[in-house]
Structure formats: structure tokens, C-alpha cells
Amino acid sequence: MTDLLAAQTSLPDLVTFLIAGCAVVLGALGVILMRNPVHSALSMIMTLFAVAVLFIEQDAQFLAAVQVIVYAGAIVVLFLFVIMLLGVDKRENLAKDQLRGQRPLAFLAVLVIFVEVLALSNGKWASGAKATVLSTSSPGSNVVQLAKSIFTTYLLPFEATSVLLIIAVVGAVVLVRRSDLKPGHAVEETEDLETESEMK
Amino acid sequence: MTVPGSWYLILSALLFSLGALGFFIRRNILIMFMSLELMLNAVNLTFVTFSRMLGDIGGQTVVFFVLVVAAAEVVVGLGLIVAIFRRRSSATADDLSIFRG
Numbered sequence: 652m653t654d655l656l657a658a659q660t661s662l663p664d665l666v667t668f669l670i671a672g673c674a675v676v677l678g679a680l681g682v683i684l685m686r687n688p689v690h691s692a693l694s695m696i697m698t699l700f701a702v703a704v705l706f707i708e709q710d711a712q713f714l715a716a717v718q719v720i721v722y723a724g725a726i727v728v729l730f731l732f733v734i735m736l737l738g739v740d741k742r743e744n745l746a747k748d749q750l751r752g753q754r755p756l757a758f759l760a761v762l763v764i765f766v767e768v769l770a771l772s773n774g775k776w777a778s779g780a781k782a783t784v785l786s787t788s789s790p791g792s793n794v795v796q797l798a799k800s801i802f803t804t805y806l807l808p809f810e811a812t813s814v815l816l817i818i819a820v821v822g823a824v825v826l827v828r829r830s831d832l833k834p835g836h837a838v839e840e841t842e843d844l845e846t847e848s849e850m851k
Numbered sequence: 852m853t854v855p856g857s858w859y860l861i862l863s864a865l866l867f868s869l870g871a872l873g874f875f876i877r878r879n880i881l882i883m884f885m886s887l888e889l890m891l892n893a894v895n896l897t898f899v900t901f902s903r904m905l906g907d908i909g910g911q912t913v914v915f916f917v918l919v920v921a922a923a924e925v926v927v928g929l930g931l932i933v934a935i936f937r938r939r940s941s942a943t944a945d946d947l948s949i950f951r952g
Contacts, residue, residue: 655911663852665854666852669899676862679869680869682873682886683869683886684874685892695885702866705862705899709853709900709903709905711861711903711911713915717915718895720926722892722918722921726922729926730925737933748925756875760869762868764867765864769861782909785907787907790908796908797908800908812920815919815920816923819924819926819927820926822927823926826931826933837903
């Protein structure tokens with residue numbers, strides 16, 4: 652609280668942070684505690700929106716928009732579609748610990764992760780020099796700065812992501828395709844192969 | 852003046868821990884996958900916070916790439932889950948013993 656007063660945080664910023672922070676934690680708790688997967692997916696939307704609000708709080712407007720469109724829009728809808736397709740929206744019994752001793756060990760491991768992060772930071776959260784090139788104080792809006800960074804310094808990774816997306820699409824189609832659907836299907840495929848070999 | 856960066860980092864550590872906890876204690880593959888997304892979001896929040904603290908746009912660029920990779924990962928992962936579900940008709944991780952010798 653003292654460093655907060657020293658930094659003279661404005662009240663609207665503080666209130667926004669507290670509300671969004673509570674929404675993040677509540678949504679995350681909802682994801683891991685809800686028994687119905689559909690409810691978990693909806694709680695995840697709450698967390699993702701709150702994270703988008705925190706992005707806007709920190710002057711990352713473009714990422715906030717992308718977060719809402721890609722995560723809360725596309726990815727959660729994909730999750731809901733798969734839940735619907737598979738019909739796994741039946742409730743799971745959370746009270747029963749299926750693997751003996753797993754829960755206490757999980758709590759212990761997670762506590763170690765959390766305490767370790769807090770202890771290792773040791774008050775020095777961000778060490779390093781302030782950016783001079785491609786800094787957030789350079790002219791232009793957040794989108795302009797981000798675009799400059801992506802299309803100059805990180806052009807090769809950006810091109811690589813396009814390849815990655817194509818691979819993902821092809822992979823999804825191959826994985827979900829039913830090859831043993833109809834008996835006539837296999838015959839057609841062998842015929843295709845025969846015509847191909849004839850063409851060669 | 853905005854909230855100090857350390858508060859954001861503590862919040863994202865909490866979010867990461869909750870995601871890890873969900874991954875450990877839930878048996879439904881879809882919920883485990885959602886917990887994975889929570890952990891990715893926690894890391895994204897740290898990157899954006901560091902980007903603000905150091906005044907470096909590179910942190911936000913990394914988050915952009917993480918978003919793209921996460922989208923690809925979700926597509927392939929859900930495809931795998933659908934494929935597994937067709938074989939086993941169950942969505943709990945305990946039942947998956949395909950590789951058992």
C-alpha cells in the first residue's frame with residue numbers, strides 16, 4: 652500500500668485494476684471448479700475479458716482488441732463447439748479424488764510455483780535498461796509502434812507464423828477426417844491412386 | 852499514474868498458479884486444455900506489464916506471436932481431442948492408455 656501511495660496511483664486506475672483483477676481470479680476459479688465444461692468455458696470468457704481490460708490499462712490497445720476477438724471470440728467458441736460435438740457436457744464428480752494423493756501434491760506444487768515467483772522477484776520486478784529504439788514513447792499510436800516492430804525487427808517470425816497457421820489447418824483437417832466412414836470410400840481412394848499411377 | 856507493475860505481476864503469478872492447479876486436479880481433457888490457456892494468458896499479462904515497465908514495444912510483439920501460436924495450438928489440440936474421443940468415447944485423462952504396452 653505504501654508504494655502505491657508513493658507512486659500516486661489515480662483512483663480510477665486503481666478501481667479498474669481491482670475490478671478486473673477480481674474478475675480474472677474469479678473466472679480462473681470458475682474454470683477449475685465448475686463441474687459442467689460449458690460453464691467452465693463461459694468462466695474462461697470472463698477471465699479473458701478482464702485480461703483484455705488490464706491490457707488497455709497498460710496502453711496495449713491493439714492486443715486488447717486481438718485478445719477479445721481471437722480468444723474470447725474464436726477460441727472459446729471452438730471450445731464450445733467441441734463440447735457440443737462430443738456431448739461431454741455431463742457433470743463430473745469433483746469430490747472424488749481419482750488418483751490417491753494427487754490433490755495434495757498438486758496444491759503443494761502450485762504453492763511452490765507461486766511462492767517461488769514471489770520470492771525470486773525479491774522486489775526487483777523488472778531489471779534492465781529502458782528501451783531506446785522501438786520504445787513505447789516513440790511517435791505514433793500503439794498500433795503504429797507494434798506494426799513497426801513486427802514488420803521490421805520481427806519480419807521473419809511473422810512470416811513463419813503464416814506457415815504455422817497453414818500447418819495447423821492441414822493438421823486439424825487430417826486429424827478430424829473420418830477415413831473409415833463408408834465402405835465405398837476406400838474403393839474410391841484406391842481408384843484415385845490407380846489413376847494417379849496411370850498418369851505417371 | 853497507473854497501478855505499479857508489481858501488482859500486475861503478482862496477479863499474473865496468481866493466474867498462472869490457478870491454471871496450473873486446474874491442469875493438475877481436473878481429469879477432463881477439455882478443462883485441462885482451458886487451464887493451459889489460462890497459463891498462457893498469465894504469461895501474456897507479464898509480457899505486457901514488462902513492456903510498460905521498460906517502455907519496450909518488444910514485449911507486446913511477443914504477446915502477438917503467442918496469440919498466433921495459441922490459436923494454432925488450440926486448433927490442433929481440439930482436433931486431437933475429437934480424434935481421441937472417436938476412439939475411446941470418453942474425455943477423461945485417466946482412460947487414455949493407448950500407448951500402454
